[in-house]
Amino acid sequence: MKYISILGSTGSIGTQTLEVCENINNSIYGLAANSNIELLEKQARKYKPSVVCIYDKNKYKLLKDNLFDTSISVLSGMEGLIEISKSNHYDILVNAVVGMIGIEPTLEAIKSKKNIAIANKESLVTAGDIINKYAKKNNTKIFPIDSEHSAILQCLRGNKLRQINKIILTASGGPFRGYTYDMLKNVTLDQTLKHPNWVMGKKISVDSATLMNKGLEFIEAIRLFNLDSSQIEIIVHPQSIIHSMIEYNDKSIIAQLGIPDMKIPIQYALTYPDRFERDDISLNFDNLLNLTFEKPDIETFICLKACIKAIEKGGLFPTIVNGANEQAVDLYLQNKISFLDIGKLVYKSLDINIDITKVNLKNILYADKISREFILSNI
Numbered sequence: 221m222k223y224i225s226i227l228g229s230t231g232s233i234g235t236q237t238l239e240v241c242e243n244i245n246n247s248i249y250g251l252a253a254n255s256n257i258e259l260l261e262k263q264a265r266k267y268k269p270s271v272v273c274i275y276d277k278n279k280y281k282l283l284k285d286n287l288f289d290t291s292i293s294v295l296s297g298m299e300g301l302i303e304i305s306k307s308n309h310y311d312i313l314v315n316a317v318v319g320m321i322g323i324e325p326t327l328e329a330i331k332s333k334k335n336i337a338i339a340n341k342e343s344l345v346t347a348g349d350i351i352n353k354y355a356k357k358n359n360t361k362i363f364p365i366d367s368e369h370s371a372i373l374q375c376l377r378g379n380k381l382r383q384i385n386k387i388i389l390t391a392s393g394g395p396f397r398g399y400t401y402d403m404l405k406n407v408t409l410d411q412t413l414k415h416p417n418w419v420m421g422k423k424i425s426v427d428s429a430t431l432m433n434k435g436l437e438f439i440e441a442i443r444l445f446n447l448d449s450s451q452i453e454i455i456v457h458p459q460s461i462i463h464s465m466i467e468y469n470d471k472s473i474i475a476q477l478g479i480p481d482m483k484i485p486i487q488y489a490l491t492y493p494d495r496f497e498r499d500d501i502s503l504n505f506d507n508l509l510n511l512t513f514e515k516p517d518i519e520t521f522i523c524l525k526a527c528i529k530a531i532e533k534g535g536l537f538p539t540i541v542n543g544a545n546e547q548a549v550d551l552y553l554q555n556k557i558s559f560l561d562i563g564k565l566v567y568k569s570l571d572i573n574i575d576i577t578k579v580n581l582k583n584i585l586y587a588d589k590i591s592r593e594f595i596l597s598n599i
């Protein structure tokens with residue numbers, strides 16, 4: 221039996237990971253959330269982890285008091301996340317927090333030889349090279365949970381990375397696929413959060429609507445599979461049935477298909493290279509009238525263009541656009557800026573004058589900070 225720790229257990233990926241753990245009979249060692257102590261307490265009572273962590277220190281005492289009748293240790297803050305990650309009492313860390321705050325716990329888990337199942341794309345976008353270096357040094361593995369990257373991992377089985385011609389990364393296009401710039405002037409937050417195929421946390425839902433999500437995934441694919449940006453083609457496939465494809469050097473294309481259900485890639489990340497029975501519905505080809513494909517409109521959805529440019533500029537620019545986006549989405553969710561402002565601000569962050577080229581943890585944290593400050597001073 222494997223022991224799992226989940227950072228972000230109260231979120232969309234975190235709660236689905238707990239369901240998957242029940243399906244495959246994994247036990248839970250540690251659970252962590254940002255501030256939702258009600259759900260974290262419920263999860264603690266149900267799954268009986270050894271330790272829980274609430275990042276928000278103001279909620280720590282209440283959670284500890286509420287769990288007084290259990291033997292569960294209660295931690296808080298970044299120190300708590302790191303303590304769970306470093307522990308020797310579990311096997312796989314599921315990083316399902318939102319935002320680049322997930323970098324340090326990931327690195328600590330790798331240092332103590334844990335395999336990582338990673339949904340937290342922001343930490344791969346900003347610190348993917350460092351994560352890879354640590355993983356190589358400590359002989360640990362990084363398993364993607366993101367459906368596109370899980371698809372790529374599956375299409376790679378039995379093949380060689382060096383024989384890849386290109387990856388065809390599919391995108392649903394989000395709720396505003398086909399919208400013109402003028403149409404985007406009047407969209408509401410409710411419309412933005414209503415993704416046609418997936419139910420997800422708020423931040424990734426906004427990212428899916430701006431196509432920033434695909435930009436982050438483009439960088440995530442480069443980091444995870446050590447590819448050149450020219451080897452990644454992004455195609456809009458509104459039905460979200462083909463989760464991504466690989467074209468090999470003989471022009472053969474292998475695709476991974478399935479119903480849009482994150483429990484499938486979550487489970488694969490936890491059972492790799494094995495597969496376990498799931499009793500979900502099967503993909504029904506009788507109902508699949510059309511699988512369609514179109515080019516993404518990167519002039520209207522400029523967040524995607526900003527991510528492509530960030531990779532061209534290299535160095536800390538992936539961190540810069542990610543930080544700008546995290547800050548802009550935060551402002552958008554508070555109704556302080558419009559939908560179109562997100563793209564404008566993220567694109568503008570490419571003009572930040574940063575002369576540091578060395579990508580290490582200290583500089584990543586610094587670049588993130590100046591990029592957030594840049595957004596706040598440009599609204």
Ligand code: NDP
Pocket residue numbers: 227228229230231232233234252253254255256257275301316317318319321339340341342365366367418419420421422423424482
């Ligand atoms: P949610 O907003 O639903 O959940 C985020 C989780 O992270 C919550 O449990 C939240 O706790 C927790 N959290 C946030 N900050 C901290 C912190 N500092 N310390 C500890 N816990 C923290 O997001 P999603 O589950 O949708 O997304 C999580 C990650 O997975 C993102 O990087 C996203 O891009 C990626 N992803 C998500 C997919 C999806 O279908 N949802 C698909 C592919 C990738 P609290 O509840 O207390 O706020």
Ligand code: MG
Pocket residue numbers: 366367368437
């Ligand atoms: Mg995805």
